[in-house]
Amino acid sequence: MDADSSRALLSRAIARVANRDQDALKYVYRHTSAKLLGVALRILNDREEAEDVLQDVYLTVWNKADRFDPEKASPITWLVSLARNRAIDRLRSRGTRVMTGVEEAESLPDAAPLAPARIEADEDRQRLDGCLDQLDPKHSGAVRRAFFEGLTYDALAQAVGVPLGTMKSWIRRSLISLRACLEA
Structure with a gap:
């Protein structure tokens, strides 16, 4: 599957999540969780906190999927931004300085297995x-x-x-x- 059709499927799944479709949320999770965990891990350098951030991200997706606009950003960019922002918030609550930019997070490979x-x-x-x-x-x-x-x-x-x-x-x-x- 090419990147465009993968992006389109993910965008449609997020739209279905906005309508409270649990299967769509599972699809989004399956196809993005490895990458988003990597983003959070890279920023926090703590697996437990990164997993907490990941849970917060998917709660946000569940509650705010209707705010995703595929005209403004790709679905993975939107999700990476959510993960990055949550991880930075977590760092700030610890009083730690942020050292990683979103550009680095977006270049992480998606390690989700087939x-x-x-x-x-x-x-x-x-x-x-x-x-x-x-x-x-x-x-x-x-x-x-x-x-x-x-x-x-x-x-x-x-x-x-x-x-x-x-x-x-x-x-x-x-x-x-x-x-x-x-x-x-």
């Missing part, structure tokens, strides 16, 4: 979850927190109350077991 890739990713995730479930619960929890939540080995070791070397061994052995399980 349907076949999403299905494959879901299958991979189910396989990975099955393999993680085969590990010792402490080790599985450590791997999940390290790789899905981004905790450092040191933070994990402190949280669990084990020496750093022990945590590193748990993670290393768990990754070896996961590789074997996933390759089987």
Whole structure:
């Protein structure tokens, strides 16, 4: 699908959101959330706050979709502006100075996967979850927190109350077991 037809579909979906069409909002979310999260993350440098901003953006879209004018801006430009402004507001409430311009945010690639890739990713995730479930619960929890939540080995070791070397061994052995399980 070319950029013009993608833009037209997104514009029509936003128009349908103005009429309280939940499926249209889902469509807008599916096709823009990765990019908008990237915008918020780049500005805030905090995933939790960026996700909060993303939620605020889609609430705004739900409540103010009727204010979108495709003659004034493309749908992605309008959405990026909403995300950027919400993220800047969040920074200002923290007293942090804004360093990123909208030009940089608009150049972020849209990383939203296509349907076949999403299905494959879901299958991979189910396989990975099955393999993680085969590990010792402490080790599985450590791997999940390290790789899905981004905790450092040191933070994990402190949280669990084990020496750093022990945590590193748990993670290393768990990754070896996961590789074997996933390759089987």
